[in-house]
Every structure is written in structure tokens, then in C-alpha cells.
Amino acid sequence: MIEARSLTKRYGAKAAVTDLSFTVRPGVVTGFLGPNGAGKSTTMRMILGLDRPTSGTVTVNGADYAAHSAPLHEVGALLEAKAIHTGRTAYNHLLALAATTGIPRSRVDEVIDLVGLREVARKRAGGFSLGMGQRLGIASALLGDPDTLILDEPVNGLDPEGILWIRNLLKDLAAEGRTVFVSSHLMSEMALTAEHLIVIGQGRLIADTSVAEFISRASSGSVKVRSPQAAELRELLAGPDVTVSSADEGTLTVEGLSSDRIGVIAAENRITLFELAPKEASLEEAFMELTGDAVEYRAPGQKPGAGAGSPTGTGAAGTAAQTDTDVEVTA
Amino acid sequence: MTAVAEPAGPARGAARRPHPGKVTQTRVLTSEWIKFRSLRSSYWSLLVGCGAMIGLGLLFSMVITSKWDTMSPLRRRDFDAITVPLRGYFLGQLAVGVLGVMVVTGEYSTGMIRASLSAVPKRLPVLWAKATVFAVAVWLTTTATAFVCFFIGQGFFSGKHIQADLSTPGALRVVIGTGLYLTVVGLLGVGLGTVIRSTAGAIAALFATLLVLPVLGEVLNFTSWGDKVNPYLPSNAGQALLAVHTEASGQMRPWPGFALFAGYAVAVLAVAAYLLKRRDA
Known part of the structure; x- marks a missing residue:
């Protein structure tokens, strides 16, 4: 559980985050969405106590991050790919982090296997690709088996297989009852991973809602119909609350009727349909x-x-x- | 979705074991030791530093021994069998200072510092642990090297019967002092690295303090300020421990001088601690 209350961060005169309040709940993947420069990373750094808020508070599992006696077991974080000393091997990097809180070597081996870095674990991290750096970052986030995970743009640099892997990993972690907070500027990725969304722009909260609601709010409810008998169908569909427009011959855009209804009308009148597609906003x-x-x-x-x-x-x-x-x- | 080979499922199998692990200063020390020993730069810097000390000690001792018979009485009077083999410390301090700076700035330049400080959000244990691990490693290696240099030198000098030994007044103090001086130089680097956070900037500041200040101080010798300022400049004060005779040269006495030098390092580390705690990482 992450709770931000009136979180504000200014760098000199420039406000990075302004009066941001939200709650990230356990059990679902929460997406943190915003254009570049919206304040996502700043917010995440404040959650981890790396940046000090100008005003407002943010707590993790009920307390300041720094107040937890075993922080790695409370929160696992991936803040940026390759926040790793380039001269150190992946194994030693994890071993050093694990040592701060008495996590045994066996757990280090475990997370290395978990993220699929076994073969390169003894190689220096400076030679890692962005994707490998991301996997190592995820390994360090999972080290303490934390209840809360904070991941800043975790799919950056991952190949499609890696993206699929992380998507499933995040869902599984949430399904285990953990709090999973993932930032991204890729809406399409969030649509596939997150259930809940916190959207910010220029440091301010824009939306705090479920993904389904977020999309339906922007959806038109129009239906695209393609038919060789478009003109005929158009007359059949006409009604008081229905608008039908046609971009080109043979294609109709219908508002005010469900695709089911249009299909039934077409069938009853023996009209051939090539395509019948409800449009939802992405x-x-x-x-x-x-x-x-x-x-x-x-x-x-x-x-x-x-x-x-x-x-x-x-x-x-x-x-x-x-x-x-x-x-x-x-x- | 197609089945793609996945590197095992999440931590589910190892389900939710209890982790009692609190962050303690001892654990952070272990962590910093792992960090220190897992970087090649640690070994290289110490190797270069100690190698330079031994190499220069060897060179000075060899040259003086070979020229001894033709040397003027004046030069012979200036000769000191204790300090000559240890003169390589001057080069050694460059390597040790750079390593001290890099122990900290290496984390800032790579972004590692964020991982370190999120693992230890109280922050100060990281600085204390870094300083301790570094100080112990440097002290052990440079002290051992100082003894090696000393005995190599005496080996050459004994051919001309001009050698000293550890019971010669001041000898043990200078040999032990070499390791201590270099350790404090390194700690000054750790402190400046934490304050300045950039490798280049911190190295410049460190060597400006150690090498440039005394040169600027020489200008003061033309005024009445010279005696009031110069002995108390950091490196002048610290190097009093490495001189056999301090009375004539206007230096501080050896141990008070070293104490002042260590005091400068403590002051810089205190500023470093304050800033580390206060600033955004």
C-alpha cells in the first residue's frame, strides 16, 4: 500500500510534482501513466525517500520508507535501468544489496534464476544490454521478497519475450496480494498489464481510475460497418437517436446502435456484411x-x-x- | 498468447518466508566490503599506489647508494636513511586519493547510489561503512608497503654503513606514519567525493588541497603570515609525521601535526554526512 498526500516537489522555481494525492492498493497492478517529464520518476524517488518532498507526505505500508527497519523487505524498486556500478558483476551487485539486510546467498541465486540471468551473473554489468540491465534491476527489486514493488518503466529495452515475461510476472506478483506500482509512458503496455491507473500530467493528477473505466470514458460507442449493400443498410438503420456517416462507399460509421443490433437488422434483411466492428477508444x-x-x-x-x-x-x-x-x- | 519459455515463475514457490533482516551498521559494513572487493579499480589503485611507493623507494635508495662515495659533505649531511626509502608516498597519495574519491563518486556516476540509498534509507551507515572499509584496506596495504620500502632502503644503505633500523629515533614513527598519512589522504578523498559527487571535481579539489595549497603558501613566506599559516595547511601538517626533524623546518610537531590533518578529514566527512543526509540522491 502506497499513500501519497498532497505530495509536492519543486526544483527551484520549477514544480515537478504538485499536490499529488493517490493510493496504490495491494492485489492489482497499478499503472502510473504520464508523458515524459510528467513527474513519474520524481514521484517514485520520493516514495523511496531518495528525493525529499517540498511538502506533503508519502508512506509505504503505513510509514515513511526510511522509517522501516528492513526496507528491502517492504519495497523492491527498479528506478532506472542499470543503476548498477558498471565494474561490478551482477552477482556481486545483488550480493552487496542483500548483505545490507542479511538476505542469504541462496536468495541471490534464486532471483538470478528468476530473471534468467544465470549465464551472465558473473560478468561485469558494464557490458550488459539495456534489457539485461532491466532484468538485473528487477532481480534486485525482488531480492527481499517485498510486499510492495515500484518499477519505473520496466519494459524499456526488453525484447518482446521479455515484455511478455514481465507482464506476467507483474500480474502474478499482484495476484499474490502484493502492491505493484508500474510507471510507463506506453499506454498500450499499461492496457495489457494494469488494472488500475493513476495518470499524471505536468506533475498533477489527471485521473485515478480503473483501466476499463478510463477507456470507456473516452469511447465513442460507434460501430464500423462494411457492406456491399451499404446504402440499403443505411436506410434500415436510420432512427431518431442514430447517426450514420459514411467515409467512403461501402463503409458506414454508426452511432447510437450496438453492433449486436446492427447484426440482427442486417440478418433480418439478408444484407451481407464484410465487417462489423465496435470501436473503442484505445x-x-x-x-x-x-x-x-x-x-x-x-x-x-x-x-x-x-x-x-x-x-x-x-x-x-x-x-x-x-x-x-x-x-x-x-x- | 503463445507459450514463451519463461525463466521460472515468480517467487511463489518460495512463498513468503519471513525476513527478520533489519539493516544494521555491521550488515552495511559487510555490504560495503563486498562492493569494495568486487571492483577491479580497488585492486588496481592499491597496486599502483603501493607499486609506486616501492619503485620510487628502490630508485632513490639505489641512486644515493651508488653516488654516496662521490657525494659532497653538504649532501651527505642532508641525507636521511629513514625518509629516503619512503619518499614514494608522494606518488602513493595520488593513487590512494583517487581511490578514496572513486569509492563514492563511482556510485554517483553509475547511478548505483540510488540502489545503495534505497537499501539503506538512513544513508549515514553507508558513508561510515564506506569510510571504514576503505580506511582499513588502505591502512593495511600502505603500512605493509611502508615497512617493505624501509627495509629495501636499509638493505642498500648497509653497503655503505649509512643504514638506519627501526630502533633509530623517529624511524618507527615515520614508517607507521606513512600508512596513517596515506589513509587520511584517502579519507579526505572519500569526504570530498561525497560532498562534490563528481569524480573530476573531487579529485581536483583533493589535489588542490594537498599539493597546490602548500605552493601558494610559499608566497606567504615573503610576508609575516608565512609562519602563521603554512605549518597548519593540511598536507604540511600531516607530513610533519613523516619528517624525522621538525624543529628546524618550522613544521608542526609530528603527532600534533597529524592530529590536525586528521581533524581536517573529520571536518570534511562531517560536512559530507550532513549533505548526504540532506540532499536528494
């Missing part, structure tokens, strides 16, 4: 929708929220219907 789109204003670093000329339509307000409907992304979510 997490990516939902995210852009919410954080369009909160992106800190943007190339000049790039429209806010580019790729997902307008930055604010104008509604997800148009946005979601127009965009076909490869990261669609079926929640």
Missing part, C-alpha cells in the same frame, strides 16, 4: 484526450494531442472513429 487515445494539455515537451509545429485529434473537450467520438491504431483495447 488507451492511447483516451490518454491523449486527457493529457493533451499536459504534455510538457513537444516538437514545434506538432499539434497538441496529435494523432488522436483535438486536445480537449471536442469529444472522443470523432477522434476514436477516425483513428485506427494498432493498440486497440478490448477491455
Whole structure:
């Protein structure tokens, strides 16, 4: 359990995190989402007592991180890939961390096997790839068999197999009743891993909600229909609360009717359908929708929220219907 | 999802064993010892430092022995059989100082410090443990090296019957003092490394203090300030322990001088502790 209350961090005049309050609960994977520079890493460093909050508090399992007598057993953290002395072997790195709290060598061997680094454990970490560094970081996070895990961008640099592995690992750890807090700027990754989301932009809380809710909030509920008898179908679908638009001949975008209903209508009228697809906004789109204003670093000329339509307000409907992304979510 | 070879499941099998492990100063000491002995730079620095001491001691002793017969009486009077073989400490302090700095800044430059401080969030035990492990390792190796240098030198000098031995007044103090002086130089490096956090910056500050200050101090010798300041500069004070005769040269007395030098190191370490505790990692 991680509880942040009015957490604020300023570096000089620049605010990195402002009045951030949230609770990360055990038993589910909680995603910590935000564009680069949103304050995710700063927040995580404050949780671990590495950075001192300007004001506000954050506790882990009910106490300041630094107040725990056996911190590695309370919280395991991966803050950045390769936060490892480059001249030291993976094995000795873990052994040194384990020694601070009396964790036996056998546990060091165990976590090395767990993350699949057995073959390179006696090699110096300076030669590790980013992916291997991530695995070593995850090994050190798991050393103390902690109740709470904090991982900053853990899939960075991992190959697809590694990504799948970490996704399952995180879910399993959460299923064991642990608190799992994972940051990412990759919405698609979070959609597959997390159940709950804490979204921040420019250091402020934007959303604290379940993934399903987050997506449905941004979903249009429109249905894409492709048919050789599109014109005919269009007339059959017409109704008081139904809008049908057509981008090109043979394709309809229907709002106000479920895909089930459209399928039934088509069948009753012996209309051939090539495609019948309910559109849900991807997490990516939902995210852009919410954080369009909160992106800190943007190339000049790039429209806010580019790729997902307008930055604010104008509604997800148009946005979601127009965009076909490869990261669609079926929640 | 396709089945992909996974490196075993999570810690489920080893389910939730109780971990009584509190962080203690002793455990942090063990941890820092593992860190120290698992870096090649530790061995290299000590090897280079001690090698330079022995090499230079050998060179000085050899040259003086071979030239002894033709040496002027004035030069002969300046000769000191105790200090000549140990003069390599001057080079040794570079290696030891750099190692002291790197023990700390190596963690900052690689990001390791975040792992260290999240494992020991009270932070100060890490600094004390680093300083202790480093000091013991350096003290043992440099003291042993000082004895080796001393006996090598006397081996050469005995050919001309100009040798000293450990019972010669001041001899044991200078030999033991060489290891002590170098250890404090290293600790000054540990302190400056923690304060400055960058390798280059801390090394520059360390050698500015040890080597440049005394040179600047020489300017003061043209004024009445010279005697009031120069003996108390860190390296001048510390090196009083390495001189046989301090009365004539205007240096501090050996042990008070060394105590002052150690005091400087303690002061820097105190500032380091304050900043380590207070600053964001």
C-alpha cells in the first residue's frame, strides 16, 4: 500500500510534482501513466525517500520508507535501468544489496534464476544490454521478497519475450496480494498489464481510475460497418437517436446502435456484411484526450494531442472513429 | 498468447518466508566490503599506489647508494636513511586519493547510489561503512608497503654503513606514519567525493588541497603570515609525521601535526554526512 498526500516537489522555481494525492492498493497492478517529464520518476524517488518532498507526505505500508527497519523487505524498486556500478558483476551487485539486510546467498541465486540471468551473473554489468540491465534491476527489486514493488518503466529495452515475461510476472506478483506500482509512458503496455491507473500530467493528477473505466470514458460507442449493400443498410438503420456517416462507399460509421443490433437488422434483411466492428477508444487515445494539455515537451509545429485529434473537450467520438491504431483495447 | 519459455515463475514457490533482516551498521559494513572487493579499480589503485611507493623507494635508495662515495659533505649531511626509502608516498597519495574519491563518486556516476540509498534509507551507515572499509584496506596495504620500502632502503644503505633500523629515533614513527598519512589522504578523498559527487571535481579539489595549497603558501613566506599559516595547511601538517626533524623546518610537531590533518578529514566527512543526509540522491 502506497499513500501519497498532497505530495509536492519543486526544483527551484520549477514544480515537478504538485499536490499529488493517490493510493496504490495491494492485489492489482497499478499503472502510473504520464508523458515524459510528467513527474513519474520524481514521484517514485520520493516514495523511496531518495528525493525529499517540498511538502506533503508519502508512506509505504503505513510509514515513511526510511522509517522501516528492513526496507528491502517492504519495497523492491527498479528506478532506472542499470543503476548498477558498471565494474561490478551482477552477482556481486545483488550480493552487496542483500548483505545490507542479511538476505542469504541462496536468495541471490534464486532471483538470478528468476530473471534468467544465470549465464551472465558473473560478468561485469558494464557490458550488459539495456534489457539485461532491466532484468538485473528487477532481480534486485525482488531480492527481499517485498510486499510492495515500484518499477519505473520496466519494459524499456526488453525484447518482446521479455515484455511478455514481465507482464506476467507483474500480474502474478499482484495476484499474490502484493502492491505493484508500474510507471510507463506506453499506454498500450499499461492496457495489457494494469488494472488500475493513476495518470499524471505536468506533475498533477489527471485521473485515478480503473483501466476499463478510463477507456470507456473516452469511447465513442460507434460501430464500423462494411457492406456491399451499404446504402440499403443505411436506410434500415436510420432512427431518431442514430447517426450514420459514411467515409467512403461501402463503409458506414454508426452511432447510437450496438453492433449486436446492427447484426440482427442486417440478418433480418439478408444484407451481407464484410465487417462489423465496435470501436473503442484505445488507451492511447483516451490518454491523449486527457493529457493533451499536459504534455510538457513537444516538437514545434506538432499539434497538441496529435494523432488522436483535438486536445480537449471536442469529444472522443470523432477522434476514436477516425483513428485506427494498432493498440486497440478490448477491455 | 503463445507459450514463451519463461525463466521460472515468480517467487511463489518460495512463498513468503519471513525476513527478520533489519539493516544494521555491521550488515552495511559487510555490504560495503563486498562492493569494495568486487571492483577491479580497488585492486588496481592499491597496486599502483603501493607499486609506486616501492619503485620510487628502490630508485632513490639505489641512486644515493651508488653516488654516496662521490657525494659532497653538504649532501651527505642532508641525507636521511629513514625518509629516503619512503619518499614514494608522494606518488602513493595520488593513487590512494583517487581511490578514496572513486569509492563514492563511482556510485554517483553509475547511478548505483540510488540502489545503495534505497537499501539503506538512513544513508549515514553507508558513508561510515564506506569510510571504514576503505580506511582499513588502505591502512593495511600502505603500512605493509611502508615497512617493505624501509627495509629495501636499509638493505642498500648497509653497503655503505649509512643504514638506519627501526630502533633509530623517529624511524618507527615515520614508517607507521606513512600508512596513517596515506589513509587520511584517502579519507579526505572519500569526504570530498561525497560532498562534490563528481569524480573530476573531487579529485581536483583533493589535489588542490594537498599539493597546490602548500605552493601558494610559499608566497606567504615573503610576508609575516608565512609562519602563521603554512605549518597548519593540511598536507604540511600531516607530513610533519613523516619528517624525522621538525624543529628546524618550522613544521608542526609530528603527532600534533597529524592530529590536525586528521581533524581536517573529520571536518570534511562531517560536512559530507550532513549533505548526504540532506540532499536528494
